[in-house]
Amino acid sequence: MIREPLIFEISDKGKRAFALPKLDVPEKKDLLAGLAVRSEIRDFPQASEVEIVRHFTRLSQQNYCVDLGFYPLGSCTMKYNPKINEKVAVHPGFIQSHPLAPEDLVQGNLEVLKLVEDALSEIAGMDAFTLQPSAGAQGELTGMMVIRACLEDRGDPRKFVLIPDSAHGTNPSSAHLCGYTVQEVRSNENGTVDLEDLAKRMTGDVAALMVTNPNTLGVFEYDIKKIADIVHAKGGFLYMDGANMNALTGICRPGDMGVDVIHINLHKTFSTPHGGGGPGSGPVGVKKVLEPYLPVPRVVRKGSGFGLEFDRPKSIGRVHSFYGNFLVIVKALAYIQTLGPDGLKEIAEIAVLNANYIRRSLDKDYHLKYTTPTLHECVFSDKFQKDAHGVTNLDIAKRLIDYGVHPPTMSFPLIVHGALMIEPTETESRRDLDFFIEAMTKIAQEAKDDPAVLKAAPHHSYVRRLDETAAARNPVLKWENPGS
Amino acid sequence: MIREPLIFEISDKGKRAFALPKLDVPEKKDLLAGLAVRSEIRDFPQASEVEIVRHFTRLSQQNYCVDLGFYPLGSCTMKYNPKINEKVAVHPGFIQSHPLAPEDLVQGNLEVLKLVEDALSEIAGMDAFTLQPSAGAQGELTGMMVIRACLEDRGDPRKFVLIPDSAHGTNPSSAHLCGYTVQEVRSNENGTVDLEDLAKRMTGDVAALMVTNPNTLGVFEYDIKKIADIVHAKGGFLYMDGANMNALTGICRPGDMGVDVIHINLHKTFSTPHGGGGPGSGPVGVKKVLEPYLPVPRVVRKGSGFGLEFDRPKSIGRVHSFYGNFLVIVKALAYIQTLGPDGLKEIAEIAVLNANYIRRSLDKDYHLKYTTPTLHECVFSDKFQKDAHGVTNLDIAKRLIDYGVHPPTMSFPLIVHGALMIEPTETESRRDLDFFIEAMTKIAQEAKDDPAVLKAAPHHSYVRRLDETAAARNPVLKWENPGS
Amino acid sequence: MSYIALSDKDKKEMLERIGVASIEELYGCLPDELKLRRRLRVPEAKSEPELERSFDALAARNTYPRFLSFLGAGVYRHFIPATVDYLSARSEFVTPYTPYQPEVSQGTLQIIFEYQTLVCQLTGMDISNASLYDGAMAAAEGVLMAQRLNSRNKVLVARSLHPQYRETIKTYTRNLGLVIEEVGFGDCGGLKSAELEAKLGPDVCGIIVQSPNFFGVVEDVAKVVDIAHRHQALAIVAVAEAVSLGILESPGRFGADIVCGEAQSFGLAPGFGGPFLGFMACKKEHLRQLPGRLTGQTKDVDGRRGFVLTLSTREQHIRREKATSNICTNQAWCALRATIFLETLGHDGLREMAVQNLQKAAYAAETLAKVKGVRLKFSGRFFNEFVLELPKNAQAVLDALKAKGLLGGLALERYYPELRQDVLLNVTEAHPKDDIDKLAVALREVLR
Amino acid sequence: MSYIALSDKDKKEMLERIGVASIEELYGCLPDELKLRRRLRVPEAKSEPELERSFDALAARNTYPRFLSFLGAGVYRHFIPATVDYLSARSEFVTPYTPYQPEVSQGTLQIIFEYQTLVCQLTGMDISNASLYDGAMAAAEGVLMAQRLNSRNKVLVARSLHPQYRETIKTYTRNLGLVIEEVGFGDCGGLKSAELEAKLGPDVCGIIVQSPNFFGVVEDVAKVVDIAHRHQALAIVAVAEAVSLGILESPGRFGADIVCGEAQSFGLAPGFGGPFLGFMACKKEHLRQLPGRLTGQTKDVDGRRGFVLTLSTREQHIRREKATSNICTNQAWCALRATIFLETLGHDGLREMAVQNLQKAAYAAETLAKVKGVRLKFSGRFFNEFVLELPKNAQAVLDALKAKGLLGGLALERYYPELRQDVLLNVTEAHPKDDIDKLAVALREVLR
């Protein structure tokens, strides 16, 4: 097999993949006189078009992806990304328009923003949305800043933010970046927020509780209303991490549960593709009282059209240039319009059906720390395999690669040791679900019969297990010309 | 690994990947009353969009292709297909236009046709081109029909067509379809046309000689002018199969050699992609005397624009609806315009450099039946390997698959027993050329050391050697529902 | 730009290995006097931005897409799902060639196998080939195949067969001693069966009839087949609008011997006439005379299912002048698109598309026939095309409509001189009702 | 359509296996009173043809592309080679996520590694991360990183830094006790170095300066770095027009500590402002404080080279509230496009692009400054943007140009109230000379 080198290793003078038209203005010398101009960009590559195309085509084939198969990365909602959404989003009217264009020349874009804000408000049961944040984490930061700004307005931003121990790492990190000290709230034996612990910690110094619902175990916080009451009673806000909205669309609405702020990931629930790690989009929805604090600008109706409003004195300001990851938002609109009210409900229903089908099919072979009913995902652990055969979740994950499926999320949430977090989403076929279940079942058997095979997995991939320790101990983060 | 089933095997009721808008006209019953209407299309598939997308994405990865690597299929000119050509050819102005549109609404298309005809005429040194034929074979048929029509006009269509024994199978087949009896002309020890044999056979009953130049060995017919003279002296026409024009662009012109009719493959010399076996385009160029016989319609200048001329009483008629594979022709135009005069010459030069580099690098390890200098391709045989180790060209080809390269053309031309016909084209990088050379060298060594490995090759492909005999003996040419 | 991947150093070293001083030297095997001593007279090379600009300009000179068009006549505008463009654009489908090496071509081969199956399901035939160039050429190949099958030398061609198909049949058969005779159409727009009966004789190898025919009229295929078979002639059924197979009974069901035609409707844009997709299917017993490539199922040495090109002893590279056809490169990528199209639509989608075409064309015919002086030319049932007789010269009316931004169909006079006042119109699912109503309004104005 | 892949039979059997009668039952773990007892009030589902039509209509309401535009200000229209769209559209790049499982993600990982290398080569820095959201956020992260590095709590921000970057820095730092102070610009359009010197003190963690700055003027980065370093403050250099790095000396060469910015120019369309590509690079010694993902080279158990995400102990999923940043999903696909873009252009192509931008902007500035009443506002050397002072209110002039189909740049008053008559214009290789001349003619007419 051809192992594709780095482009730098095949670069050479005299090759090229690009030419510009000849300069059509009189050439001037010394335009940069007095400034430091570089005569060359050292080691910058130079290759032919066929080499470029083969380079990326070959490399592409070393990626697993949703279009190739099941991708049960828990918490990431790796659903199918509809092709029509890709098509409509590259319309020249969208991609060519400059964000500083006069408003009357970009009415279509402004309408897109408004339509998505309105749809998300209805779906989440919130009063207003901002689409500016680029991803979930930036949504969290934005949401927490909005809360803080409001509290400041009331005279005291407070000191603490409460976060369950099952939460995603971005939650504490975002709260911290917002100037808060994080306090962890314990999970109870159901894997949900321990109400007692919460009540104890929820003081007048706490700005907010950041809760994920359904939480990272896939368990719905049954007492969410009580939780909201506890938080509200002390003048705090309830922040919901909406990463798991895929379990709830059309079924129930965070706004109806007492949630004050929520972020939603368009790259999860609303099918925009993950792109190998972004771009995403992390819109933030708020209740009325918090709307004045949302980032500027806001899209507003102006006459028969739309406009941008910048003059919002209470706004936290900007977290991103312009209006966020606009072209991602376009795709989400296409998705929402394709699904309609019934389709939106159906995604949640089938996501939950698929996850429970997997859970039920594997619960003999893999340990479930929490047996609470779950919705759109389920978190197994490697306990059976580890205790008896020394086989870890890592070994199981790597062995799945040999079977041709992407492994689940590992080692998250932290409250499940050796976690295997499985989120199938609603778009999987029965065949691909069964293929995964069969692979997992076989692996459970292999753990008994031949654990060494698992520990050495994967066996058939382009590279085998990589030395991550060496990578971190002695970081090589770029190519260096061995000849220089 | 997931082995992708047939779509019929995953079809089921209740899945779907497509919806139309609701019918917006009043629905009428009995529109087809009295006619046989089908209530269902038996076994016709029904799947979801994610299944469709995975089906084709997975299957795609079981194809080798030019964008993945070296594809030295001799006689096929598997050069790189530039991406910009794909882009410009999908412009709505091209793809949406109806071929029966009024001429003034498709001036751009007519100009495309004219520009390509003119460029090909210049490149091949001919007086006129038709772009109607869909591929090389249809070009041959068209060209031979034009010759026949002209001869008929002169009073006698004649009986025979002469074709060298090294010719491609389409040549005799096309001549036959044109009503001629084929006579083979012997190749001499250089692999070129045996002039004596030709002179003997070239009688007043012979309509044409169909010659390929450079021929299928990659050898230029040094005596092409003499050949033309022999043919012309008897009132016959010289037809040139232009499949190998990639050796000649900008270097020399068939029209200048005495060629009367030529077909060119846009899907070879002019870089239009092969598409897994078409669509291609096989334009035919002729000298002035034959122009009246070309297919209708002809593109002509009309005022300041272009028009179509249908009234050409001597024309052979149509061989294709409308104007041929138009969108393929658009891509060829993009290619010609990108290359310009110097680029066109360079493709020939580098194609010849690459082929000779391979020839020189492998001529110790593989047998060359003809040692005549060659241009853009070279034809080895399995003689060394077969005589000593019983390893055939098939074994060598299959083993190349294990190394990750596409095999050369096998068993053609017929005058080289156990042929391996290698055409690298001009677009290969040194690295990919060397990779192939190294693989071939290793295989030559393996033939000595371990012939069994070659005979069982390929070892690592998605399927291994397939039983072609069984396929032909007991043909299964479609899926049948096992349940019916 | 010439898409060369060698560096200056590469070229130097390669010449050294070959043992020549220059590329010029490699051309030593050409007679000097044949060498072109000047640069080719083609336009100078364009950079990519220049090329894009010039093609934008070329394409913009096609103003056709700005018109509301009812042109059909063998080329149809149907909706194409996004999956078709997206998947068919993959390098692995665009840049390989004919799957001569099955082990590295299972993608293409399996897809052709599925394509062959779909064509059989739609046509009701036993066997389909892997594609032919287009409908016109497929029709010609159909006639040639019939002739090979029974060695008779006259072929009957329905006059209601697409004129370009008839022309192509004429070209393909002209040097082979085949005699072509036409069979006319009646008031219903369909083949005159009495005339057919009369013309059939022991010298006739077959009859080729199109359904829905060039006028959109659904032919009585059962009857044609029956008459042909009674005279031991073969019945060749051509289909130019493949979407009709979603609702009309398959020709195979009526006993057709060969079904051929054009599948452009399955995921291919009008594209100014190509590339399109010729298809051909036949009965099992005629397999050895079928032209074109075939993919068959088999097993590999490990017993796994796989697909190969098969029965190539019918083909030119093996049989040379005795081959069933000279075709080599076919329209594989177009067949791929058709396969993606059909599998995306699925059974229900294709049916629904067919139903909407039928309904919309009926609505259009009814609406337009209400315009004063306009009437439906033929009484036969039609699918998504129909002929209107206008109160004056058709081309004049079309020109007047064009001035209003509408292309009201095809004037038939050029193809059928007797139809001076007649226009062929096509309506598909891609024509919203509004567009149809717009045409009616405009036609009324023009005829006022 | 809801993109469900289960058949009716599948659903039934799956419920059976789970042991429930209905999906409703699976929602038994929700309090009843929370359940939405009505359908969502969003528009009814659209079929694909309807969706396409409605998006065509939406996009058509953006008339911007019909105008000849000289808007830049952080968002640039550069030529994008066809390879970028073609390759980046591959499913294998579009539909995976963050490469958590390196064995099945070597494509993405190797590309990020190449991206990191390219950014280092361009910026002259030791280390680059895998991307940040956009230039504005990268600038904010740069400031936060500087603060972490030396724990001082004041940051100086050049007033000639992109206004939106300044706003974003303000937002990001507002709750962290950082004090922001601005440093003005002089007549040359560049940072006032005397003011910088004066404002620097032991409480200042760093200065962030953009070059070419918001006005297009190339800053004296060497001097800024030198001054900052003399006060043990860090020099953060922002780059909003990444193409400039093709010709201007790299900030790293001048000793910059952190380089951050926007790489939209590398293969990303203006796209109404996103997605864009924030980048950040730093010196080796600051590695542990660098935010964002990093790809590193390592070996597999067989000794083969491979790539992994590394040093994640800086990141939120390991360090939680102590992470260097909260970023998780970044802009990987945008970085992929930038990588394809840069590797396609190559060394010579990028340089040529930079040179053409420089030359064309110079030509435009000279041509426009000849219009009566118009002058170049700043004396500093500029790259591909420049500020013109007009004889009257800038917005009024722009409005008049717009009426003629031209967008003559950005009125600066909104961002710099003192610049009432000033316009920022951008010219790239994508503006043919004709377009520039057209603007000059129109401006002359408007100012007459």
Ligand SMILES: Cc1ncc(COP(=O)(O)O)c(C=O)c1O
């Ligand atoms: C539960 C949860 N919260 C927040 C995030 C962060 O979202 P993003 O990666 O879009 O920043 C994730 C991402 O995986 C998540 O799973």
Ligand SMILES: Cc1ncc(COP(=O)(O)O)c(C=O)c1O
């Ligand atoms: C020498 C030669 N002639 C003719 C042909 C036929 O061309 P096509 O396949 O385009 O019909 C080929 C095709 O491979 C060929 O190599």
